[in-house]
Amino acid sequence: MVQPRPAAPTVKFVDEYCQWYKSLFPDVRSFEAFKYLHVGCISDLKRKTLPEIAKIVGLDNQQGLHHFLTTSPWDIEKLRTLRLELILQVLKGRPIILIIDETGDKKKGSKTDYVKRQYIGNLGKTDNGIVAVTVYGVFCGMTFPLLFEVYKPRERLQAGDKYRTKPEIAAILIKKAT
Structure with missing residues (x-):
């Protein structure tokens, strides 16, 4: 059997x-895309788009990153679970403070899933946008994200979606995070 090549550093x-x-990704290209997206997120790029991230990590185009996010066979729930397990290991049973936040992004048009005219807290007004409920942990003055879920307005539900209010989403996320 041929050993897969090591991931690019x-x-x-x-x-x-x-x-x-690494064990969550079926092939080296998926794992590399995972790493490249992390590099992009911590970079000083003004707009952290796939084409811009591809440029700074030395890719010819964003196609591999797009494939990773849309069709690569990895499981986001396994990643979330492992991430929470690692955080709990680091905390070693020490208590944290949980913060619940709803954050929105203004969006033009209505093509993006779950976009609706709704209150967007960080804008302080009602506008066309998308909103996520996020749970953060605070430990020794350090704030870190734990989980998030996009709020799905009743009018924009897709097949298989279940409507939940923002407080219901928050309660579910708190249970998952503790």
């Missing part, structure tokens, strides 16, 4: 962090 601390998740 990125930034040392990104490589070390991402190594914890």
Whole structure:
């Protein structure tokens, strides 16, 4: 059997962090895309779009990153579960404070899933946008994201979606995070 090639290195601390998740990805290209997206997220790019991230990590185009996010066979729930397990290991049973936040992004048009005219807290007004409910942890003055879920307005539900209010989403996320 031919051994797969090693993943291309990125930034040392990104490589070390991402190594914890390597087993979740079926092939080296998926794992590399995972690492590249992390590099893009911590970069000083003004707009963290796939084409811009592809440029700074040395890819010819964003196609591989897009494939990773849309069709690559990895399981987001396994990644979320492993991430929470790792955080709990680091905390070693020490208590944290949970913060619930709803954050929105203004969107033009209505093509993006779950976009609706709704209150967007960080804008302080009602506008066309998408909203996510996020649970953060606070430990020794450090704030870190734990989980999030996109709010799905009743009018924009898709087949298989279940309507939940923002407080219901928050309650579900709190149970998952604790």
